Amino acid sequence: MRTKILRSYLSPCERLSNRNSRFYPVRLRPSTDRPASKVAGMQGDVVIVGGSYAGIAATLTLLALKDGQPIPLAAYGDYYQHLCMAARIPGLRITVVDERDGFFHSVGGPLAYCSPEHAARMWRLYRGFPKLNRPDVTFVQGTVVRVDASTRTVSYQSPEGQQQDLPYDYLLAATGLRRPWPVVPRTTEMRSYLADAGTAARRLSAAGKIGIVVIGGGAVGVEFAGKLKTRYPATQITLIHARDQLLSNEPVPATFREKVQQLLEAQGVQVILRQRPRVEELPDGTSYVKFDNGDRIHAAQVIQAVKTGARPSTEWLPPTLVGDRGMIAVNDHLQVTDDPTLSDGRIFAAGDLVARPEIKLGGRAMVMGSVAAANIYAALLADPRRALCPPFPAHMAISVGSSMVLWKGNDDPEIYHGEALAKTFFGEDLGWQKILNALTLDHYEVQGQRGTENPRGQYRTHNDCVFTNRVGAN
Ligand SMILES: Cc1cc2nc3c(=O)[nH]c(=O)nc-3n(C[C@H](O)[C@H](O)[C@H](O)COP(=O)(O)OP(=O)(O)OC[C@H]3O[C@@H](n4cnc5c(N)ncnc54)[C@H](O)[C@@H]3O)c2cc1C
The missing domain is CATH 3.50.50.60 (FAD/NAD(P)-binding domain)
Structure with a gap:
């Protein structure tokens, strides 16, 4: 019943991410x-x-x-x-x-x-x-x-x-x-991207007690901070945002922003608001994140997720x-x-x-x-009729670590959240398999690369090589 109510409200994007939707x-x-x-x-x-x-x-x-x-x-x-x-x-x-x-x-x-x-x-x-x-x-x-x-x-x-x-x-x-x-890949070849990802993972694992800082509390920064904390629970993850609330540029209710911050903090992410720190890189590859009042955070990694970085x-x-x-x-x-x-x-x-x-x-x-x-x-075809691109109603769904927050739009003031909802909505891969299914691209195979098919018919990687066979919906 719950799922039915949810689905009736879903916009195209949400439906693409809804694990239960067929x-x-x-x-x-x-x-x-x-x-x-x-x-x-x-x-x-x-x-x-x-x-x-x-x-x-x-x-x-x-x-x-x-x-x-x-x-x-x-x-x-x-x-x-x-x-x-x-x-x-x-x-x-x-x-x-x-x-x-x-x-x-x-x-x-x-x-x-x-x-x-x-x-x-x-x-x-x-x-x-x-x-x-x-x-x-x-x-x-x-x-x-x-x-x-x-x-x-x-x-x-x-x-x-x-x-x-x-x-x-x-x-x-x-x-x-x-x-x-690292918001998106910096290379254009899969092979070098995987090498980059491997290096990044080694650096993140080594961050240990020093910690990782994410600058920019928009949707991208929130998602990075949350996923980092889920993956490296023992590492200090700090999210810094210049404004009074996270997601300050997004057209969402204040209660949505508050819930996102609450969930991040409950999972152990430190959230610092109203700060625009400077980053000073150190010779050993770590950085100082410096605040106007003289405070500073020593960070093994600084991830820039500010909106101005996108063009x-x-x-x-x-x-x-x-x-x-x-x-x-x-x-x-x-x-x-x-x-x-x-x-x-x-x-x-x-x-x-x-x-x-x-x-x-x-x-x-x-x-x-x-x-x-x-x-x-x-x-x-010289057919004068055209399809109209629809207006997309306001709504937002965001992954917050192991959880998520969902606002279905102005018709429903309720803010939904939770780990079960996140699994339903994003699956195990932030919606990738659902998008491939929606596009009817669920069949994928790359020949001639080393690898092993696992019992679920899915890929297994050897070094940086990927082999896949027919991939079913997760
Ligand atoms: C970290 C992150 C998290 C996100 N989370 C969500 C989410 O939870 N839900 C959601 O719905 N959306 C999310 N988004 C937004 C979503 O990714 C974008 O809306 C989507 O990527 C837009 O698709 P696009 O096809 O317009 O452009 P893109 O996906 O940006 O693709 C553009 C393509 O063009 C290529 N390209 C660019 N310039 C050139 C050129 N000059 N010549 C040749 N090729 C070129 C690029 O290589 C790329 O393949 C997120 C985005 C980011 C970065």
């Missing part, structure tokens, strides 16, 4: 319908820049439409009805360009940083997803540096430093926010398309709003880089990616 893709073309027609000879090149939550959801939506299959995210909103009987475009080709060689679960970053076993799971090589391993999808590793909207060309720099061009008919910008290590990765777009604070303004169809003669309406944007007032969330990025892809597909 995800049934809506079948857009029931078998009794006539099959969608193919438009013989029709072609289209879609380039997706950024292969994470938004970009991968967009890729899978385009493939579903092309194949006449259910759209994976259709269950999260009735945005696609006009495409129920859309014609298939046999010549549709998709190129995903990303700096990384795989899909990294940023939501799980705090857990991956504390625990190498989780780190190994949270980076999935693109080539390991059989569903994406097909001739009409190309993954290109590189940093996109420029778009020429007049010639419809994207330029990227390969890992070897060569500049190459890609033509597009439609372009999706899904490059999110740049954040510093949109939009420098590669024409400056006229980039708005306030580097964000991208879009219309309700997620088409970049600009001088129409510049991009000819062929550039769409989805995910964290979009200028919208709501809290940035992975589930929202996925819905946006899917809506943008549906609109790109309709545009390729």
Whole structure:
């Protein structure tokens, strides 16, 4: 009964994280319908820049439409009805360009940083997803540096430093926010990321009595402090925030913020408010965190999780398309709003880089990616109908160590929390397996690497190599 009440309130993001929720893709073309027609000879090149939550959801939506299959995210909103009987475009080709060689679960970053076993799971090589391993999808590793909207060309720099061009008919910008290590990986290869994670884990283990300081009590800082305390219960973990309350920038009730602080402190995290300390690095690799009143904390590790550390990765777009604070303004169809003669309406944007007032969330990025892809597909068909990107109602769910705090929005003033809820909501991996299931990417395998399948059919790592077999839902 409890679960039912909870689920009825869940927004797309929350549903992606709800362990008990079952995800049934809506079948857009029931078998009794006539099959969608193919438009013989029709072609289209879609380039997706950024292969994470938004970009991968967009890729899978385009493939579903092309194949006449259910759209994976259709269950999260009735945005696609006009495409129920859309014609298939046999010549549709998709190129995903990303700096990384795989899909990294940023939501799980705090857990991956504390625990190498989780780190190994949270980076999935693109080539390991059989569903994406097909001739009409190309993954290109590189940093996109420029778009020429007049010639419809994207330029990227390969890992070897060569500049190459890609033509597009439609372009999706899904490059999110740049954040510093260790909030997100600083490397672009899974192998070096795992080496980094191993080194970080050794340093964290060695922190011992000296302790670890997290600066910035927003959502990222709270999650890092909580996961560090869970993983290293004997180590002093201190969370420092400049304002009166944690999560001061988030549009949540004060009772939510109070509950988060209460749970952190109950788990042994020291919370210091109204302080903007300076960090002085010492020759031995440790640091002093210095306060205005002369006090200082000696820290083995200092993690910077301040909001100012995040900035949109939009420098590669024409400056006229980039708005306030580097964000991208879009219309309700997620088409970049600009001088129409510049991009000819062929550039769409989805995910964290979009200028919208709501809290940035992975589930929202996925819905946006899917809506943008549906609109790109309709545009390729010259169908004037467009899917509208919905407003996302206010809500927040945050992992706090072994617990969590949930606010379902303005319709329900209650603040939910607890360890059982955290297990239901985030699972054991901060929602990663649920997201993969929702995207229908639960099948993953990487050939030719050393490793052992464990009795649950899951991976086991040998050194920095990962081998996986079919991964079932946890
Ligand atoms: C520590 C942490 C905890 C979080 N916790 C939660 C949570 O609990 N729940 C939740 O819903 N959300 C959470 N979020 C937010 C969530 O991670 C983001 O909303 C989500 O990552 C946005 O997805 P995106 O696809 O827009 O961008 P991103 O995930 O940022 O992906 C952008 C992609 O673009 C690539 N890229 C960037 N620039 C370029 C370029 N020039 N050329 C080529 N590729 C490029 C990057 O390599 C990356 O793969 C958390 C975020 C962090 C950092």
